Amino acid sequence: MTAQTGAGPRLRLRDLGPLEVELGGVTRPVAAARLESALSLLLVNAGRPVGVDALYEAMWGEQGVARSVSTLDSHIWRLRRVLEPDRERGEPSTVLVRELGSYRLVVDPDQADSTRFARLAATAAELLAGDPGQALRIADEALGLWRGRPYGTAADQHWARAAVARLEEIHGQLRETHIGALLATGGVDRALAELETALVEEPLRERLWAYRVNAYRQTGRRSQALQAYAQARAVLNTELGVEPGADLQALHALLLHDEPPASPGPRREPAIGTLPAPRSRLIGREHEVIDVLELLDAVSLVTVVGAAGCGKTRLAVEVARRGAAGYPDGAWFVDLTAASPGRVLETVASTLELPATGPAEPAEGLRRFVGARRMLVVLDNCEHVLDDTAELVDGLLVEGSTLTVLATSREPLAVDDEAVFPLEPLAVSAAVELFLDRLEASTPGGLRDTETLSSVRSIAAAVDGLPLALELAAGRARAYTLAEIASQVRVDASTLSRVGRSRGATQHRTVRDAIDTSYRDLPTPLAALHRAVGAVPGPFTAELAAGLVDGAATDVVDTISGLVHRSLLTALGPVRPDGTSRFAQFAIVRGHAKHLAERAGENPADARDAWVERLIRDRPPLGSVAQARWYQALDDDLAALRTTLQHLLIDGPSAVGVALAARLGLYWAFNGMTAEGTHWSQTAMAVCDALPGPIRPLDRSMLHLRLGSSLIVQGRTDAGRDHIRLGIAEAASVADEERPLVCAELVVATGPLRIIADGARLADVAATTRQIAGGSRAFDVLVRHVELTRAFVVDPRLELIARFTTLHDDACAEDNFYTAWSAASGAARLLLTNDRPAEAVVWARTALRASLTAGLRDNPFVLELYGTALGMAGEHAAALRVLAAAEARYRDGQMPWPRSAALAALVTSMTAQLGSAAAERARAQGARTTLAEFAGA
DSSP states (O other): OOSOOSSSOOEEEEOBSSOEEEETTEEEEOOSHHHHHHHHHHHHTTTSEEEHHHHHHHHHGGGGGGSOHHHHHHHHHHHHHHHOTTOOTTOOOSSEEEETTEEEEOOOGGGBHHHHHHHHHHHHHHHTTTOHHHHHHHHHHHHHHOOSSBTGGGTTSTTTHHHHHHHHHHHHHHHHHHHHHHHHTTOHHHHHHHHHHHHHHOTTOHHHHHHHHHHHHHTTOHHHHHHHHHHHHHHHHHHHSOOOOHHHHHHHHHHHHSOOOSOSSOOSSOOOTTSOOOSSOOOSOHHHHHHHHHHHHHOSEEEEEOOTTSOHHHHHHHHHHHHGGGOTTOEEEEEOTTOOTTOHHHHHHHHTTOOSOSOSSHHHHHHHHHHTSOOEEEEEOOGGGHHHHHHHHHHHSOTTOOOEEEEEESSOOOOTTOEEEEOOOOOHHHHHHHHHHHHHHHSTTOOOSHHHHHHHHHHHHHTTTOHHHHHHHHGGGGTSOHHHHHHHHHHHGGGOBOOSSOSSTTSOSBHHHHHHHHHTTOOHHHHHHHHHGGGOSSOBOHHHHHHHTTSOHHHHHHHHHHHHHTTSSEEEEOSSTTOOOEEEOOHHHHHHHHHHHHHTTOOHHHHHHHHHHHHHHTOOOTTOHHHHHHHHHHHHTHHHHHHHHIIIIIISOOHHHHHHHHTOHHHHHTBTOHHHHHHHHHHHHHHHHHOSSOOOHHHHHHHHHHHHHHHHHTTOHHHHHHHHHHHHHHHTTOOGGGHHHHHHHHHHHHHHHHHTTOHHHHHHHHHHHHHHHTTOGGGHHHHHHHHHHHHHHHOOOTTHHHHHHHHHHHHHHTTOHHHHHHHHHHHHHHHHHTTOHHHHHHHHHHHHHHHHHTTOOBOHHHHHHHHHHHHHTTOHHHHHHHHHHHHHHHHHTTOOSSSSHHHHHHHHHHHHHHOHHHHHHHHHHHHTOOHHHHHHO
């Protein structure tokens, strides 16, 4: 019995895609998810009984066994109402029949789209050879039934997988039949359009590749047919490890014996048929295009070198397109992405449509073919076949040849007379423009308000301005907000992947795919270092790299060079003149490295933290020249330092993290990072309070003293005094070997206490310092530093100048230039207090230079003093320049400015005497001037 015995509306079950029920031409979805699951299971087993236990599981999962029979019956009743809405109460169902312990769906084959689809597909395939026109009509009808994965939301259920796989395979075969019918009836262009989509979705169906090659061949597009064969071979080789089958190989042989291009002579228009059509406008590369065109006019080989995803191919195509007029024999594009070692010559020859006949030696044939022609050949993506490509190019560019080659690679070909053009990522403005352009293409009408631009700038920075990553990130905009995309790429930009259909068979679907092509053939030391430095999210030195792989810095020099050569590392140069070179991975490369390290069971983050800990714990004595070099080492590997603090204080709070933060206070305070230093000190203090285990008194003392100093200079004097009090209390318990560290912090704390003239707290600091020093000669300068600062606050007599002078000289002799600058500053202040500004200028400049020798590159206190002395001495323009620099640094450190009413009055007076325009010019110049530049003036 069929489902339609009465006069009710005809039933049709649309199960190729979202599950729908059609009655009398009216279609509606199955509203309830459990009913949809039940109907899908019944359709998979149409005409066969389905047990109630299976229905329970399909509708409720593993919990289905606990359901009662009445619950199932009520759902079956609702499903029958969907399938047979006009069935009278008490009338037996003809569609969903109840049998012993089961239910059976009774439908004609044409009532379910899935069964009708399978029947039509088989019929079309049978007709293809004898009646392609009828086969095409039936295939069109069958394809019209396909709306997506069969059985809707149930497609991934275990009981549906086999049926879904069978229908998807029938769909693939039907699409082949449809394309074959199009080709047989003259619909070549329509077939090619369908092939482009089909091959992206199912690139391993060899019959589709054969159709594509044949379609190009039939329409006289021999070079495109050869390219299609090369792509097919690459895909099959890469994915399955097999060569093309007999049909494809036979087609290739026919292509090679087809007639070659008619004449090697000049053509009326340059041939650019093999150049990929631009799918979007080129953004931010106008200067690079012009520069490469100029190079091509001067030399016969230019190699564009850059990291994965930086846009080398797009640039080369644009250069070839614009320069094509200068090459009468054409501009030819050879994609070597799919070429394997030993197949470069074959790939080039096929693309250039070189006939199979000719000299026995293929390389000689190619040399003769190109040697007499004025042509430009673009060899794209050479890095994985570098040796073969270099050998081929070296053999082609012989004396007398008029050939010009433009190559793209992640490393140079190293051929004689090669001009290497390094391609950097896009500048920020161009990166933002590129993202917005691609965003408009994927989500037309997108807003460009301030919030949008802020998110886009964040995305551009997170992916280092790499065009590939920007385009892939823009592709996510249909699913996520820009703020979400920005957060995603900051976490790991290497997870970006192509959304939807790729534009070419050789395009990378993910960023990691792109990096893999460079990584795959790396020697073991280079591969190990690549994975290890992924633990550093920013610039790093060779010294740090050596620590990550447990080697010496000299051992990794060549390894780093190898990664730079292959565009897996970027050379950034030193951060200062005569400094140490630094290197960095782009964000997408770093994500790839971290992923591989995790997969290999490696944890380079531990090695990074250990290296940073050794560097910080090796802190030299206060104010020494060695401490200045230590600050520079921290600058060079600041990215690793910050990451380690994040790891040991926030991700996994630890006593080690507290100890490291405690030793960095002076570095943050006098190197332009006061606010950051306060943040880390407060974070470490919170960890001290939260950790279950004890924190060493030394670390607590140093943290309290550093935090107290920071808060005081930021204007939060009461909180600052409290921290210094606590730091003094903890200092009494330090071990003997720790005395130099805690004495140094006590000395530093005297500066902020002098600013607020807290004589009482200075007395406590002096007493504690004397107690810790215990009369040791080694601490003499530190003790005198503290006592003299207190004496200045309590009774600033002119006689103290002699003591400051002596302390300055003794501190210099003992390699403590921190105390030296403080003593010189004290002398200058006393001289100003006693109205002797000219002498104060000399001592203030002495303090400035001692500060620099101590490594304090960003010292607003000494700038304020120097500027004040200059102003009181009548050098108003110079004073305003210095005070503008001091103001900028005070504000950057979130410290109040001006520090006193007297200073504000001095600035107002100097401005009036100098004139507002001249004063503003002086201030503008000074704000951009560094401490070192003032010292050298």
